[in-house]
Amino acid sequence: MTDKNFEINDVVEMKKAHPCGENRWKIIRMGMDIRIKCQGCDHSVMLPRKEFSKKMKKVLEKGAQ
Template sequence: MEIMKYQVGDVVKMKKPHPCGINEWEITRTGVDFALKCLGCQRQVMIPRIKFERAVRDIVKKAEGK
């Protein structure tokens, strides 16, 4: 199993879209909980790491300078 390293500033694609219709999110905080910002409507949510790791499909864009 591949271990993914997530960083603040990464843009990830989730399995299910947000109600606004976009399924791409920017990571704004990492740790036990992840803070995510929807790239469609700019709403911010926090979800537990385990739920986040199950819901992520792919890293769309890595954070710049890291």
């Protein structure tokens, strides 16, 4: 399977696209919950870490450290 290691500012692809049609999300907060922001419409969503790990497909771009 693909690399499921993710960090803050990474751009990830989710299994389902956002209703706006975009499937690229940027991780903007990490903790017990992970907040991601849609790269198409800037809508943000907070998911529990376990749910995020299930729904994430792959890391598209690594964030600047």
